[in-house]
Structure formats: structure tokens, C-alpha cells
Amino acid sequence: MRLTERPAWRALAALAAQPLPHLRELVHEPGRGDYARLSAAGIELDFTRQRINRAVHDALLALAQDAGIEAQRDAMLAGEPVNATEGRAVLHVALRGGADAHPPWGSQLAVEIDAELARACDFADAVREGRVRGFGGAPIRHVVSLGIGGSDLGPRMACEALAAHASDAVRLHFVSNPDPAQLYAVLRQADPATTLFFVSSKTFTTHDTLINAASARQWLLDHGCPAQQVPAQFAAITANAARAVAEGYLPQQVFRFWDWVGGRYSLWSAIGLPVMIAAGPHQFRALLDGAHAMDTHFRNAPLARNLPVAMALCGIWNRNFLGAPTQLVAPYAAPLAKLPAYLQQQDMESCGKRVDASGRVVDHATGAIVWGGLGLDGQHAYFQLLHQGTHLVPADLIGTRRCEVPLPQARTHHQLVLANLLAQASALSCGRTQDETLIALSAAGLPPREAARLAPHRTFPGNVPVSLLWLDTLDAASLGALIALYEHKVFVQAAIWGIHAYDQWGVELGKAIASDMQACLARCEVPKEMDPVAAATLASLVG
Ligand code: F6P
Secondary structure (H helix, E strand, O other): OOHHHOHHHHHHHHHHHOOOOOHHHHOOOOOHHHHHEEEEOOEEEEEEEOOOOHHHHHHHHHHHHHOOHHHHHHHHHOOOOOEOOOOEOOOHHHHHOOOOOOOOOOHHHHHHHHHHHHHHHHHHHHHHOOOOEOOOOOEOOEEEEEOOHHHOHHHHHHHHHOHHHOOOOOEEEEEOOOOHHHHHHHHOOOOHHHEEEEEEOOOOOOHHHHHHHHHHHHHHHHOOOOHHHHHHHEEEEEOOHHHHHHOOOOHHHEEEOOOOOOHHHOOOOHHHHHHHHHOOHHHHHHHHHHHHHHHHHHHHOOHHHOHHHHHHHHHHHHHHHOOOOEEEEEEOOHHHOOHHHHHHHHHHHHHOOOEOOOOOEOOOOOOOEEEEOOHHHHHOOOHHHHHHOOOOOOEEEEEEOOOOOOOOOHHHHHHHHHHHHHHHHHHHHHOEOHHHHHHHHHHOOOOHHHHHHHHHHHOEOOOOOEEEEEEOOOOHHHHHHHHHHHHHHHHHHHHHHOOOOOOOHHHHHHHHHHHHHHHHHHHOOOOOOOOHHHHHHHHHHHO
């Protein structure tokens, strides 16, 4: 039976067919906070401004129950090959499992994971303490992370989020793109004699990364590094350790993770080495512990009290029953500026699927377009569309209750940030009616005719679904819990949609064509069999 034919789905469709009261009414629902405010692992989720009432909430929970979420979750946590098209387990949670007495994935694997984490942490300490030296004998001062997608977005985001803990001894740089401008911009700031390169690639076959690694090697050679000393200024982070060693990376500087860690879920592995160096191994372990706390909550909490389940169900309601095509993530904490970009890969590469697990094309919407940026900057850029445009854009607003920036006026700054977060949550959800607008314009002294003329342009329809996510303060543990919360939200949404969340076949066609195009450009050739449009473009480039 197709998902859309299931009674639980049809019950929701029936509820969606009867328009709910406006959020400015729904926020007065008795006992709303009892089911729509949840907290766990240091995160508070407030979805009282989502366009649901208790009846919809109960029907959404019934959908989750019907999808067998708990059984699917337990299968993943038990290490079953839930990544069915690649025949792999999905066990990024094992990377933060800590020394649990009896992890479901087996104590031998836990020992291996802990050992590899210790290796990476020890290496990070060695770099931070100046015990890793460049070809001139001076301590490493620059670490350049070469990687793309999940091998870049996680470390880059976490290093910025934890910048308050940044090491003064070592500067972190990130290069993801094969455009030489990005590598050049970093190399201009670095000193060849004190620069260490991380080549981060799960497969160790990603051309975008390997071309940067080759140019980095040439840069060292061009700047006086003896050929035999080049490998000492590289470390490889990969699930393909054999290939890295075969390509000349020093085995003691090859850090491995496993094929059951998806690229977009690999921050918790040695891919997080830039974070271990920038913020320190202690902070990285706190990140893992925060994620572990959310894992434990996800594993144990009943569906009705489960934060990832609640977020996923709001997402399903907005996507499938309110028809919202996108999901905004707007942090009101500046160090989280890169979180939306990280969540784009996590969610869209997981849920951007059109075929269900049985191979049938789905007859319902799946993954939303995830986008966003810092909320306060967005208010001065694109929030106009959220308030008065023609798209319904559900918004996750992320705030911290406390701000620990050591500036005298930090508290006043933070109050302004909080005031804007609260204002946007209220304005987006409750809006301002035309009558209220007329009153406001008249109170501002506008003559009645002018007020009547302007009122339609200054009315706020509201009814935009908003979730608030509160961290007590932004630290490694709360960051870990927040990321894990979104990871498990993605899992639950995909499980309900019945799609495979842990493969990404959609990236392979572009890669194959790019490889052919690269060969044509290198040979200045335009193949006869190429379609005329592509041929014309290629011809314009090969001269
Ligand atoms: O092409 C998509 C992708 O495979 C992502 O899933 C992955 O994070 C990225 O490319 C980088 O892959 P790798 O870490 O193997 O270089």
C-alpha cells in the first residue's frame, strides 16, 4: 500500500482539508505548551507556532507510529544495513557512543572507534603543542583542510561555531573548491615551511579535492620543501586508507573512518580533525558527548516527547500538507553562520529523493529545499518575502538563552538579538491584520485616506510556521546535540516518506559527465556524438 493510501496519511489529508484557525488564534489553544514544548540534551524545542493543533499533532504521531519509526530507528542503531542501495550500516552514532558498556554495535567496534579517535586527538595535540614541524624545523602554524561536501562543511561549520576556543598557535584554513582562486587565496596567507595539509576525502577519489592536494604538493616543492619531506606535511583523512598509503601518505598520518559513516555524517570521525586542532580535543570530545546525549534521547524518548520526531513531523506537515517547498534555518547566534549550509547537505542530500525504498516513484513531496543564514542579517535581506511574499516558508529560529562573549556590553547586544528573534517569531506567526494596520497608521498620524491607501501594503498576513530552538549557551556540547537533533529529524522524515536517506546516487551523473568534459577540454576536442547544444558550448571553450 502506498504511503498516501495509508489511513494515517489520509487522516492528515482530511485534517488539512479543513483550514485550521490562524496562528493568532492557535497560540491561545489551552495546554498547547504541554505537547509543543519539549526539551532534551540541553536543547529546548518550542513548536507552539507551528500550524498544528492537538488533533493534527495526534494524527502526526499516528503517522510516525504507522511508519514504524521506533523499529526503523532501532535497526539503524543495531548496525543493520539500512543503507540498502549500498549495503551498508549507518552508524555515525557509534562515533559518539562513548565507552558505553554494551553498545549495540559491539564492543570490538567501540574499541576500534575509540582507538582511532585517540590517535586523531593525539595528533591534534601534537600540532597544537608545536611538536609537528615543517621542512625547516619550525612548528606547524597553518593547517589547510582540503575537502568538499561532508569532508568540509562539518569541520568548517564547527570550527566557526567554536571559534571562541580557537587556538592562537595554529590557523585553520579551508579549501573546498577546485577553482584555483580559493587555494591561491589561502596559500598567499600561509608559509610553506609551517603549513600542514589535510586531504579529507571519504573515498579518496574526489577530483575536486585531489587536484587541490596535487597543487599543494607542488606549492611546497616550489617553495623549497625537499621532495622526501613533502609527505610529512600532509595528513590523509579517509575511509580508503589503503589508497592514501599507496599514494605516498605517511601511514602514521593517515586517519581512517569507516564506510558506514556517510560523508554528510562524518564530522564525528577523524574528518573532525580540524576541529580537534582549532578548538582542542577536549572540545571535540564535548561535541561528541553532546551528540551522544541527543542520541540517547532519540533512542529512549516516547514519540510524543521526542525532539527529532517532533521536528520531523512538523516538517512533514508543512511539506506534504501545507505545501511549503522550502525550510528556512535562521540562527540568532553569529557563530552558527555556517549551520544552514551544513544542514543543506545533511537534509537535501539525504531527503532529495524521488523514488521510495521499493523503487517506485513517490506520489508525494519529499525533501524540502533547506536554506538560510543568520536571522538578524536575513531581516535586512530576505525576511520581506517571508512576511509579505507569496511563498509559505516555515522557519527554524535558533537562539541562545545566555551569551558569554567577554565584552562589557555583551548583555545589551544579546538582549537586542533576543528581542529580534522574539519579534520575528511573533510577526511571522501572528502578523498584523488590515484593521490593526489602519489603527497603527492612524495612531502614527496618517490621514484616513493615506492610511487606507497604504494599509494593503503594510498588512502582515502572518500564519508562517515557526519553531524556536533554544540552547542555554553555544558550546561544544549544545552544538553536538543540535546537529544530532537535525540528523535524527532527517532520519525520521525519510523513514516516514519511505525513501533511502543514506545514499546519494544523484551526484554520480554530473561527476561522470564532468570527467568526460575534462578530457575533451584537455584534448581541445568536441566529440561528434555530443548533442549540438553541449557541443556548441564546449567548442566555445576549446577555441
Ligand atoms: O558528491 C557528493 C559527495 O559524495 C558527498 O556525499 C561527500 O560528502 C562529498 O561528495 C565528498 O566526498 P569524499 O569525502 O569522498 O571526497
